[in-house]
Amino acid sequence: xxxxxxxxxxxxxxxxxxxxxxxxxxxxxxxxxxxxxxxxxxxxxxxxxxxxxxxxxxxxxxxxxxxxxxxxxxxxxxxxxxxxxxxxxxxxxxxxxxxxxxxxxxxxxxxxxxxxxxxxxxxxxxxxxxxxxxxxxxxxxxxxxxxxxxxxxxxxxxxxxxxxxxxxxxxxxxxxxxxxxxxxxxxxx
Amino acid sequence: xxxxxxxxxxxxxxxxxxxxxxxxxxxxxxxxxxxxxxxxxxxxxxxxxxxxxxxxxxxxxxxxxxxxxxxxxxxxxxxxxxxxxxxxxxxxxxxxxxxxxxxxxxxxxxxxxxxxxxxxxxxxxxxxxxxxxxxxxxxxxxxxxxxxxxxxxxxxxxxxxxxxxxxxxxxxxxxxxxxxxxxxxxxxxxxxxxxxxxxxxxxxxxxxxxxxxxxxxxxxxxxxxxxxxxxxxxxxxxxxxxxxxxxxxxxxxxxxxxxxxxxxxxxxxxxxxxxxxxxxxxxxxxxxxxxxxxxxxxxxxxxxxxxxxxxxxxxxxxxxxxxxxxxxxxxxxxxxxxxxxxxxxxxxxxxxxxxxxxxxxxxxxxxxxxxxxxxxxxxxxxxxxxxxxxxxxxxxxxxxxxxxxxxxxxxxxxxxxxxxxxxxxxxxxxxxxxxxxxxxxxxxxxxxxxxxxxxxxxxxxxxxxxxxxxxxxxxxxxxxxxxxxxxxxxxxxxxxxxxxxxxxxxxxxxxxxxxxxxxxxxxxxxxxxxxxxxxxxxxxxxxxxxxxxxxxxxxxxxxxxxxxxxxxxxxxxxxxxxxxxxxxxxxxxxxxxxxxxxxxxxxxxxxxxxxxxxxxxxxxxxxxxxxxxxxxxxxxxxxxxxxxxxxxxxxxxxxxxxxxxxxxxxxxxxxxxxxxxxxxxxxxxxxxxxxxxxxxxxxxxxxxxxxxxxxxxxxxxxxxxxxxxxxxxxxxxxxxxxxxxxxxx
Numbered sequence: 001x002x003x004x005x006x007x008x009x010x011x012x013x014x015x016x017x018x019x020x021x022x023x024x025x026x027x028x029x030x031x032x033x034x035x036x037x038x039x040x041x042x043x044x045x046x047x048x049x050x051x052x053x054x055x056x057x058x059x060x061x062x063x064x065x066x067x068x069x070x071x072x073x074x075x076x077x078x079x080x081x082x083x084x085x086x087x088x089x090x091x092x093x094x095x096x097x098x099x100x101x102x103x104x105x106x107x108x109x110x111x112x113x114x115x116x117x118x119x120x121x122x123x124x125x126x127x128x129x130x131x132x133x134x135x136x137x138x139x140x141x142x143x144x145x146x147x148x149x150x151x152x153x154x155x156x157x158x159x160x161x162x163x164x165x166x167x168x169x170x171x172x173x174x175x176x177x178x179x180x181x182x183x184x185x186x187x188x189x
Numbered sequence: 190x191x192x193x194x195x196x197x198x199x200x201x202x203x204x205x206x207x208x209x210x211x212x213x214x215x216x217x218x219x220x221x222x223x224x225x226x227x228x229x230x231x232x233x234x235x236x237x238x239x240x241x242x243x244x245x246x247x248x249x250x251x252x253x254x255x256x257x258x259x260x261x262x263x264x265x266x267x268x269x270x271x272x273x274x275x276x277x278x279x280x281x282x283x284x285x286x287x288x289x290x291x292x293x294x295x296x297x298x299x300x301x302x303x304x305x306x307x308x309x310x311x312x313x314x315x316x317x318x319x320x321x322x323x324x325x326x327x328x329x330x331x332x333x334x335x336x337x338x339x340x341x342x343x344x345x346x347x348x349x350x351x352x353x354x355x356x357x358x359x360x361x362x363x364x365x366x367x368x369x370x371x372x373x374x375x376x377x378x379x380x381x382x383x384x385x386x387x388x389x390x391x392x393x394x395x396x397x398x399x400x401x402x403x404x405x406x407x408x409x410x411x412x413x414x415x416x417x418x419x420x421x422x423x424x425x426x427x428x429x430x431x432x433x434x435x436x437x438x439x440x441x442x443x444x445x446x447x448x449x450x451x452x453x454x455x456x457x458x459x460x461x462x463x464x465x466x467x468x469x470x471x472x473x474x475x476x477x478x479x480x481x482x483x484x485x486x487x488x489x490x491x492x493x494x495x496x497x498x499x500x501x502x503x504x505x506x507x508x509x510x511x512x513x514x515x516x517x518x519x520x521x522x523x524x525x526x527x528x529x530x531x532x533x534x535x536x537x538x539x540x541x542x543x544x545x546x547x548x549x550x551x552x553x554x555x556x557x558x559x560x561x562x563x564x565x566x567x568x569x570x571x572x573x574x575x576x577x578x579x580x581x582x583x584x585x586x587x588x589x590x591x592x593x594x595x596x597x598x599x600x601x602x603x604x605x606x607x608x609x610x611x612x613x614x615x616x617x618x619x620x621x622x623x624x625x626x627x628x629x630x631x632x633x634x635x636x637x638x639x640x641x642x643x644x645x646x647x648x649x650x651x652x653x654x655x656x657x658x659x660x661x662x663x664x665x666x667x668x669x670x671x672x673x674x675x676x677x678x679x680x681x682x683x684x685x686x687x688x689x690x691x692x693x694x695x696x697x698x699x700x701x702x703x704x705x706x707x708x709x710x711x712x713x714x715x716x717x718x719x720x721x722x723x724x725x726x727x728x729x730x731x732x733x734x735x736x737x738x739x740x741x742x743x744x745x746x747x748x749x750x751x752x753x754x755x756x757x758x759x760x761x762x763x764x765x766x767x768x769x770x771x772x773x774x775x776x777x778x779x780x781x782x783x784x785x786x787x788x789x790x791x792x793x794x795x796x797x798x799x800x801x802x803x804x805x806x807x808x809x810x811x812x813x814x815x816x817x818x819x820x821x822x823x824x825x826x827x828x829x830x831x832x833x834x835x836x837x838x839x840x841x842x843x844x845x846x847x848x849x850x851x852x853x854x855x856x857x858x859x860x861x862x863x864x865x866x867x868x869x870x871x872x873x874x875x876x877x878x879x880x881x882x883x884x885x886x887x888x889x890x891x892x893x894x895x896x897x898x899x900x901x902x903x904x905x906x907x908x909x910x911x912x913x914x915x916x917x918x919x920x921x922x923x924x925x926x927x928x929x930x931x932x933x934x
Contacts, residue, residue: 046326050335052336054716059320107327145360149329170335171336
């Protein structure tokens with residue numbers, strides 16, 4: 001009887017370890033093996049899955065990081081750009097004018113860290129957990145405000161490709177597929 | 190006669206005892222906030238009450254900001270530290286968007302932002318808008334509301350109302366000042382559940398000390414972090430601590446020095462006891478009357494009350510010098526006449542609109558009465574001279590000669606002062622900010638916090654109506670007018686959160702029209718079953734408050750029966766641009782407390798000038814009636830020169846004068862009349878000159894001390910009275926007549 005219970009306990013523990021084990025940013029980096037020289041610019045394709053819409057809404061564009069400035073530009077289906085200069089987030093209007101976006105200033109930092117695979121930075125906002133897929137991590141927001149972006153984030157790195165899934169509220173979710181535009185030779189801190 | 194004086198004293202002491210018991214049973218409330226004692230501005234009652242309510246809410250709160258490398262750690266330590274004092278951190282509602290989204294989603298279509306209205310004007314503009322919104326990488330308002338409102342109207346509305354108040358944003362559970370480059374962290378602390386508790390002086394001092402120990406501890410731990418604190422409680426604590434210290438130090442010092450002079454002059458301790466009795470009687474009686482007459486005793490009243498020592502002691506000094514000297518002259522009638530004139534002068538202050546001066550008037554008038562009663566009794570008591578070694582110096586002839594031998598020189602000196610007054614006429618600055626007694630660091634912290642909250646340069650407009658819907662319509666109408674005329678204007682208002690029902694109904698119609706005009710075609714392609722919500726529910730104050738929305742509108746809405754009052758915060762516009770539009774709006778006023786109080790002080794100063802002139806005329810008549818034309822003219826000369834000279838001297842030191850310099854002129858007049866009467870009424874005796882000299886010295890000690898105060902109101906008062914006293918002492922002997930007749934006294 002005791003032996004059976006011990007085996008059952010060991011099995012439960014092993015399953016739990018496999019399903020969810022919390023990692024430090026260093027362990028997470030080691031786990032996904034994202035190279036230090038991962039691109040800080042690339043292209044993206046975004047699929048928005050809203051329960052209310054019969055089919056996903058697809059948009060695409062590119063992003064680039066130059067010095068302190070991060071730019072997220074959507075080309076399809078409409079052209080628009082978000083520019084973060086390190087302090088303020090600006091939205092570029094169709095006429096080229098820049099409008100500050102005060103409320104989303106700190107979200108863009110997270111987006112930048114997600115699409116450039118900056119796990120150290122992501123560690124400021126999320127806890128990391130492993131789950132079924134060996135090439136993926138589950139990101140859990142450290143505070144409720146960050147949970148407004150997504151309740152959880154599936155963050156995967158496979159075949160030199162990043163794939164991010166934002167699991168939002170009400171059953172809605174967004175997937176972002178990142179493909180590298182060019183390998184940046186700058187080494188990240 | 191002697192029995193009559195004793196009965197009067199006993200009656201006064203009995204009244205004082207009864208008042209003391211009454212005050213002890215009911216307790217005394219103290220105040221230290223100078224602003225609360227200023228006159229009411231000329232705003233409509235509804236607005237004044239609303240502002241007072243908003244002010245009380247703010248009085249219960251402290252704002253802290255943290256900047257520097259380790260600001261987050263310092264913030265977290267502070268959060269932990271405040272718990273031991275039972276203070277509540279007003280942490281932001283991290284689920285506010287979820288809560289607001291859930292609430293506003295129920296009224297889909299009734300709430301349209303101005304931007305959204307423009308987008309649904311045509312299918313093309315909506316298509317651009319819709320595609321742009323859905324292309325965003327992340328939008329909390331869209332993901333929270335799209336399932337209940339795919340038209341994105343609610344998402345747009347949420348983004349709009351949260352953006353207009355985006356001075357503070359939430360990051361990792363902490364508020365961050367978004368507009369400041371160093372992105373300081375901001376923490377609001379609620380001090381007690383009952384806002385009335387935070388008005389107490391002792392509570393304020395205790396709170397300020399506790400906060401100071403916390404910030405000092407954090408400053409030592411995190412050297413790179415700068416912590417700034419602001420709040421009404423801190424102003425109250427600073428003012429109260431100042432006033433307490435000054436009252437104790439100035440009161441104690443002037444009393445000690447006065448008593449030392451008395452001991453030296455009389456070569457006996459007995460006069461010290463009589464003087465102490467007179468002063469104590471005056472102070473306690475004055476205090477009891479004020480405590481019974483007013484809801485709360487202001488600390489500044491007590492600081493001004495110190496002047497009572499200087500004036501009250503005069504009566505007793507005259508009695509004592511005459512009793513201790515060889516010249517046994519009764520001074521009863523003289524001190525009565527002196528008391529009446531000074532009493533009348535101080536009573537004038539009661540008719541001023543400044544509550545603080547009403548308190549000073551009551552305090553000093555009652556105190557003077559008690560001082561007079563005590564001195565009146567002392568004059569006839571047989572137990573006066575335990576040890577009578579006579580007064581020192583034995584004769585004041587030299588001093589008397591010095592003061593009286595050169596009347597022409599005195600007149601010339603007076604004339605010079607008048608010319609100087611005309612050439613260098615003192616300038617008054619009525620700006621209420623000039624009376625601010627708070628420290629520079631506290632004032633700077635407050636200004637910095639205003640800047641962080643985006644309130645610097647904002648103008649507040651109050652609107653009031655008996656019906657809430659009329660108020661909302663009025664507010665929307667004013668906002669429309671302003672937005673049409675000034676495209677860059679910034680507006681934060683109640684109707685952002687709760688639009689009028691008329692506006693909401695119009696929004697629904699507009700959206701229906703857009704729907705039937707195929708504006709929503711891009712949405713229908715993705716969601717063919719999309720239909721506008723069929724319900725007709727509207728947002729109301731009741732359902733907004735029921736959904737825990739009160740916090741959002743606390744700064745913009747006040748209910749003061751029978752009025753509803755709203756506050757518009759307007760930026761990017763000047764007062765001169767705004768004024769004509771607000772003046773043409775029904776039940777709307779621009780609320781600028783500082784300017785309004787400055788205006789009140791200005792008009793009050795003008796009134797005071799007329800009162801002062803009237804009082805001088807009244808005194809002149811009294812002096813003419815009591816003495817003669819010559820005495821009246823000479824007295825008028827002395828009073829006018831003393832006041833003019835004191836104001837010129839003050840303006841040379843202070844650069845610009847304020848209302849308190851003028852108020853001191855009233856006291857100067859009272860003191861001058863006392864000296865003039867004593868010089869004119871009595872023969873040129875050693876005792877008389879010594880009594881006047883001792884009076885002047887004691888008054889100088891008291892008012893000279895006030896000139897060292899940290900509080901602008903008090904040092905202004907002290908400087909003018911000190912300068913004036915010196916002039917009165919030098920010029921008053923002009924009224925002495927060689928043939929001073931012995932009056933029947």
